[in-house]
Amino acid sequence: MKIQRFYQQHQKTILGIMTGLLSIAYLFKWQQNFLLFNTLLALVAIIGEIPLFLRATSALKFKLVSIELLVTIAVIGAFFIQEFSEAGIVVWLFSLGNLLEELSLQKTRQSVKELVQLAPKAAYRIVSPEDRKGELVAIDDLDEDDYVLVRTGDQIPVDGEVVRGSGYVDEAPITGEAKPQAKKIGNSTYAGTNLTDGTLVVQASRVGEDTTFGQLIELIEEAQDSQTQAQRKIDQFAKYYTPIVLVIALIVFITSRQIELAITVLVLGCPGALVIGVPVSTVAGIGTAAKSGILVKGATVFETFRKVNWLAFDKTGTITSGHPAVTKVVNLAGDEKLNTQYLVSVETEATHPLAKAIVHHFASATPFPTEQFTTVKGAGIKAMIAGHHVLVGNEELIQAAGITNLPTLTPTTTHVLMAVDNQLTLALEIMDPLKETTPAAIKQLQSHYHLALLTGDHQAVAEATVAGLDFDAIHGDQLPKDKVNFIQATQDKGQKVAFIGDGINDGPALATAKVGIAMGSGSDTAIETADIVLPTSDLSRLPILNRIAKATMWNMNENISIALLTVLLLFIGLFTGYIHMASGMLIHEASILVVILNSFRLLRHF
Known part of the structure; x- marks a missing residue:
């Protein structure tokens, strides 16, 4: 409805007006002008009751007896007995509680918003790893496999791999780690992190919405719409709780014939802290987890x-x-430097999965021009380099050339052997390291x-x-x-x-x-x-997840206990004469503030 949207959009302004009218009303009371005092408080009650009444009637259409219904009946009852001050204070306190809830949810989402705001907007695109000029382009104009130049102080604009240069990257926005991470050729980078020292050329693997930031936004939005089993239990609890409070109020009125006492039971029975305690803990936990990577x-x-x-x-x-990596190199014959040059010369031209690992391992070796190049399917490569016959491949390729004196290598690794002019010269062990x-x-x-x-x-x-x-x-x-x-x-x-x-x-x-x-x-x-x-594929996040999950569930249970204990104590105080409507509502709203502050404890860094 338009009225509900208006109240939602101007929640702070409306509460400010209500607070101003409430303050002026008490000035009139101090001057003994009770007519204006009651008039202004009645106005406060009417202004604040409109959205509560609309939410209560909307719930009734779906056969739901909501907490707003308790407040609505309480306010109508207060008007009936001409307790305008009670009606105004009740509605003002409930409106204040709603605003506190909204502000708390906004605050707990702040860690996620901060991550989203860190997403870079532009990048220096270059045509090759050696290019140093670059063209400043919008992030949306980047494609996978593009090269981007990142200088000291710049944000890294893409998820990708360092192909040139080295430096230190602050990955705290993604991983939560304060210590800058050293980056060199072959290391991964994440969009939104900051290069604190050095110069990098990064080849993009994910750009725009496909980066860690894009996934973060989508996943967090999904998470914030979900409910825990505890939250569903509270919804079930509220469905039965409200009618019970109505019945108790009716019994109190029948037995005591005191309409004011019955109305007070209705008001104080509203479990506001219980309703907001679980969702605030939930969003705080999700936000903390996101900030921790x-x-x-x-x-x-x-x-x-x-x-x-x-x-x-x-x-x-x-x-x-x-990614496979060379874990052991054994030089079997000849000059090792020359042998690695032959090896890199072949692997630079190769397309098999291990070639990249070998070239990366021997990055400092200068390749020779390859004169002939033949791939032997499932076995390796035959090549002619500087007048020498070079074989690079598995045991099958080497044995097929008549070479039988193979070295003893670790059986649980992948082996690459090289022979030059029918002499076995080099043996490599390759595995996927931890x-x-x-x-x-x-x-x-x-x-x-x-x-x-x-x-x-x-x-x-x-x-x-x-x-x-x-x-x-x-x-x-x-x-x-x-x-x-x-x-x-x-x-x-x-x-x-x-x-x-x-x-x-x-x-x-x-x-x-x-x-x-x-x-x-x-x-x-x-x-x-x-x-x-x-997002960073880092298993060190799992122990942190364990701590966050336990802390979040513990926090939820604390909030539920605080809320239920508050309602119980209010009823005890009411029936023993120590609590009245105004003081009870003040305590009630204070309990809302307590569970909100308690949930904020989850926002600390884990």
Whole structure:
């Protein structure tokens, strides 16, 4: 309705007018002018009662007996017994409570708004990593794979990978970490973070709405519209609570014949603190999680995650970097520097998945021109470089050339061998290494949860990857259905499982688990299916999530207890003669302020 929208849009102004009229009324009372005193307070009651009456009647249309109905009946009753001062004060205090609720919700969303405001608006686009001039363009004009130049003091405008330069980046807006992070070639960057030192060239992988910021906005909006199980219980409670208070007021009137006492019961029975306590805690918890680099899609997640006792992890891209890296180099014959030049010469021309890792590892090596280049499918590459025959590939390629004296290498790694003029010269071991933050995060988590590793890699590779980490279960050779079966079997035993993954094939497991947690660098399917997203794909966020979830649920229970205790004490004070309508409403609204302030405690940094 237009009237309701008007009141919503001008809530502060209307309350200001009511407060001014209330103040003037008490000046007239001080001057013994009771006619103007009562007139102004009646006006305050009418102004403030209009939106309450409209909300009460709207609820009745849906057969809901709302709390606003209590206030409406109380105000009408106060007018009936000509207690205009009580009516005015009741409505003013209730309006003040509504405004406090709105202001509190705005404040708890502030951390999210601050992140959104940090989103960059423009970028210096360059045509190649060597370009230093750049063209200033709007963020919307950038495409994936574009190069952007970032200088000291600039915001990084895209999610991407450093392809040139080095420096230190303040990632606090995304991760909550105050210490600047060193960035070099191959490292990931996130839009909205700040380059505090150095110069970087970043190749964009996600731009505009697809960046961490774009996902943040969408996920937080979804989360703020959700309700916890506790909130639904409160809605159910209010549906029965209001009629009970009406009945109590009716009984009080029948037995005491005191209409004022009955009306006071109606007013003081409005559980305002109970109604706002849970949503304020919810939004505060979601905002705090967002500021800590954790996107929670719904408030129910806090309640569910608090009960989780198993964490099941995918391997690639979750506990590991998701990108192969050279972990060991063995020079078998000849000059090592020359051998690496031959190797880089071949791999620079190659397109297989390991080529990028090898070129990156030997970034300082200068490649030779490649005269001939032939790909042997499933085996490797044959090339002619500076008059030398060069083979780069697996054991099959090398053995096919008649070379049999192969070195002994770690069986759980991928091997790349190189031969020059039919002599084996170089051997490499390549694997997907653990993320830097994984070992510390796992050690923190193992004291709170049972841990499981579920991966499609071979069992030996899985065990080697997490050697030294305390996992309760390690299962390799897992198809998507196998991961689902493990999770389902564990949950059938009464356990609560959270699954952490990043790939399309992790979608079923994310959906089956009580809580699904996706890496921000993962597939869209995983992100959409999950309940929680870690934008920086950093497992060190999980211990923080554990603390935030527990703190949020504890805070909700505190607010519920404060609200119910306040109503109980008000009724005791009312029936023993220590509390009256005005003093009771003051205490009632004070309890609203208490639960709001209590919820603000969640906004501290975890």
